[in-house]
Amino acid sequence: MKNLLIICLMLLLSGCVDKEILDDINIEVGVGYDLAEDSKDKYRGTVLFQEFQPDKSVINRTFSGSGKLRQDLLIDVTRQSSEPVVTGGLKVAVFGPKISRQGIYDLIDSFQRDPSIGARVFVVTSEDKAEEVMKGEYGTRGNSTYIYNLIQHNIDNRDIPKTNLHIVSRDYYETGKDTFLPRIKKIADDKVEIIGVSLFDKDKEVEILPLKDLFFFKLLVDKYSKGNFDVKLEKGNFAAVKSIKSKHKIKITDNHASININIEGIIREYTGRKLTSEVVNDVEKKLEKKVERECLKLLKQFQELGIDPVGLGQIKKTQHRKFDYKKWEDEYKTLEFDVKCNVNVEETGIIE
Amino acid sequence: MKEQPIPERLQISPFLVFYMVMSIQIGIGVLGYQRIIAMDAGYDAWISILFAGGCIHVIIWLIYKICDTAGGDIVSAHKYIAGNFIGKALSAIFIGYFILFSLTVLRTFIEVIQVWMFPEISTFWFSFAFMALCVYIIFGGFRTVVGIAFFGLVLPAYLLLTFGWAIKFSNYYNLLPIWDHSIKELLTASYHMSLTFIGFESIIFFYPFIKEPKKSQKWAHLAVLTTTLIYTVLAIITFAYFSEEQLSKQIWASLTMWKIVEMPFVERFEYIGIANWNLIILPNVCISVWIASRLIKRVFNIRQKVGVFFVVAAVLSIINFLDTREKINMLNDSVGKMGFVFNFIYIPLLFAAVMIAKKLKKGKKK
Known part of the structure; x- marks a missing residue:
């Protein structure tokens, strides 16, 4: 009897909701x-x-x-x-x-x-x-x-x-x-x-x-797992750095934001003659300089526009107790940045 | 006057208390507690969960002490301290509490179904079918109810893993700086965990049904510990996933997190998740209806089967009047408050009363 009742209910109640057939x-x-x-x-x-x-x-x-x-x-x-x-x-x-x-x-x-x-x-x-x-x-x-x-x-x-x-x-x-x-x-x-x-x-x-x-924007707001960047060297040579992994660390003190960007990558293409370790060092240095310059430029640009896509305010909040957002808005206008980049080329492909 | 002991064939093994406690604790509160506690203590609120969990261990200890001394459930305890008539009158209050408890669980779950899946589903007919199922289970006896509690916990346990999808989109530094809120704010958040945590007090009602009850105490503690940890971990994932202001807008943060789930065979996981949540809700309603009907039997000496029908009729007749978010929210709040008063004020008082009564009775014997 009880089973019968439940079966009846199942049959009756299944019609309660509108059905939506994909086609x-x-x-x-x-x-x-x-x-x-x-x-x-x-x-x-x-x-x-x-x-x-x-x-x-x-x-x-x-x-x-x-x-x-x-x-x-x-x-x-x-x-x-x-x-x-x-x-x-x-x-x-x-x-x-x-x-x-x-x-x-x-x-x-x-x-x-x-x-x-x-x-x-x-x-x-x-x-x-x-x-x-x-x-x-x-x-x-x-x-x-x-x-x-x-x-x-x-x-x-x-x-x-x-x-x-x-x-x-x-x-x-x-x-x-x-x-x-x-x-x-x-x-x-x-x-x-x-x-x-x-x-x-x-x-x-x-x-x-x-x-x-x-490229620089992503370095600042996110982390890379498979990036790609071309570095221009002396004598018109180019090197392509691939498989870039990046991480950034941002530390904000009272009126200063220091941003540390760490990049790891491998060289996949090089237009010069021989890829010596000096050239690799040169690539690293050039890329570091470039990243530091461009990131700083972007941060300055954001500051002028009064926007903060990097989330410096949020980072400051997590690093300082009793964070006051109103005060931060003024602070942000005069905030100073310094960007440090460290590039590490790990491999140079399968030929030397 | 000694009460009739429960025959052993109707009793449950001590370890099943673990499933009973956990499955009645985890219900509808867990769908949206993150927002409520974050309103008080911000992203430090996970500390409050741990604190509230710690307090519950003390209450569990008190419950076991009360039951052990009074030699039975809460009705025996009331009789022990206040005599037959007043004792029964006190116990009768809890019939209402558990009717409201099952009502809250059921109505909130139906609201979730209506908002997330089928806006046109009828509150009454869904509750009718659900209650019919509950009556069927309860008629199977207490052991069947415990069986449902077991399955209602084990089968949907996989749902915990689905929150893993949110981890990929989480920022754990959201939680920093830790301890940015005052003790008072943290305590308020703990207080607001009431609705999510209540249910463990059901031990005081089914205590006589436990075989070797003393052995079950460790299982009760373990259950509370597990729920606390689940709540804490889920809260931490939620806090990392949402930004604070965004979370304050999410009524059901746990469900919103399912929106990020991506599976090749299903576009919207919420549909599977909410349908599965039915299994989590089932033991909640079953256990509370069982307790209410058991109390009716103990207090008014009516057969429990009749009591079940009375409880179900009460739930079904009230449920139609709860039709808006505000009313449901109010119900949730008030049941949370009642639960708090019962667990953290009444049980300690009862404990004190039982201890005093024990001293007095010993004195008389001498």
Whole structure:
């Protein structure tokens, strides 16, 4: 009798919740936001769906809508889409140039509030309108997978510091640290590329770091596991230092920040005649000088802009009890830096 | 007057106390305690968890001393100090406490389901089905309840590992500088751990069901130690993962950490995690309903099966009125406070009373 009752309940109650069958819904995999042209709306958003075809190819389908809130946008899009829209598969969010200047936090907040959106979403800014970026045809696995993988392997192997939705909002809320986002550009209808990093003051973009600074930027804010850098030597020779591992240590006393950067790498390419130990020493010295100079330049630049993507304030907080953030803001304006770099070339490849 | 001892075939082995205590302690509090304690003591709050855990060991010791002296559960202890009638009246209060306890656990869990997974799920029907399951388990007797406690702890234990994903995105220097908060702030945080820690007091209610109860004391201590360590480690991971202001916005920090989990076969791990949490909630509700019904039997001399139906009816009729975040939050807070008062004020008082009664009774015998 009891068993029967429970079986009945199982059968009856299984109908209590709406079901969502993968083939019958549109999963939002990417979204782009721009400022609306119409002044009564705030955003113009473009939602990207992937349609998987029987022959395993992917069709990118975009819908645009506008509104004051992210939900308005979803309502607009739902009106155009043949299937209900769900947000659980979001991977990439792109912000257009104007909107990132105006502030993006309400949108990031809405991503955070939505329980179905993961923390590994990549938030990026774009050089041209986000709608344009969404509307390309990149790769064979769909636009959002393309952009996602593009950023992921540049974080793993190249000069983009670790980032995702969680890290962005963590830095946003952290006292004494500012956010940065990777910046992409659509260069052809089937290509996008990374062109730098957008630096934010709170939630407003204030500066764009070009590609040439990214190596030093990553040395300051993150650690490398597989970096790459070319060193120019005398007589027009070059040496490529690969497999760079880096670590930084920052110590802040009253009005002075000393930054220690430790780099380990191996030389993979050399255009000169013979790679003697003097040359290796020279490479180390040159790289050290270069890192020290460029990092100092970046830190000065951040100071002038009044932003702190390195998180010096946060580091000071962890090193000093009773940290006063108000006081720090003034201190930061006159803070002095010194950057010490130590390069260690461990190997020079399999020939001498 | 000697009470009927529990026959040995209904009793449990001493080591099972470990699972009982742990599985009733770990419930809904663990989903979001990090924010609450970080509000008081910032990122030093993990010290408060260790401190609160330490205090609980003292309380466990007191509980065993009370039960040993009074030779039974809390009802016997009340009778021992205040006689039959007043003793029963005192015990009756705890029926309400455990009904509220099961109500809080169930409603908070349903809220989690509604917010994270299925907004349209019906509170009443879910609780109805859940309660039907609980009634079924409790009708199997105390040993079945203990069995559920065992499985409700062992099967979902793998969930602890899933917090490992967050470690990759953590900054441990967030915790520095250690000891940046006053003792008072740390103590307030310890106090706010109440909701997360309560449940261990259930020993005082099922004490007569333990075979060789003295041997079980070390298991109870071990259980509390393990929960304390789990809470501390989880808090440290959480503090390293979130920045302080960000954490203050996370209602369920533990669940939010699952957002970073990435597995090839599942996009959103929360769905698996929350569904599994059902197993953690089940012994919580079962044990508290069992205790409430057991108290009804002891106090009013009604058959326990009838008592179970009374408790379930009470829970099901109240649960519909708790429909907003504020109300649920209020319920959580008040149960936490009640738990604190019961564990850290009432039990020491009871201990003192029992000790005095023992002295007096010895005096009379002479």
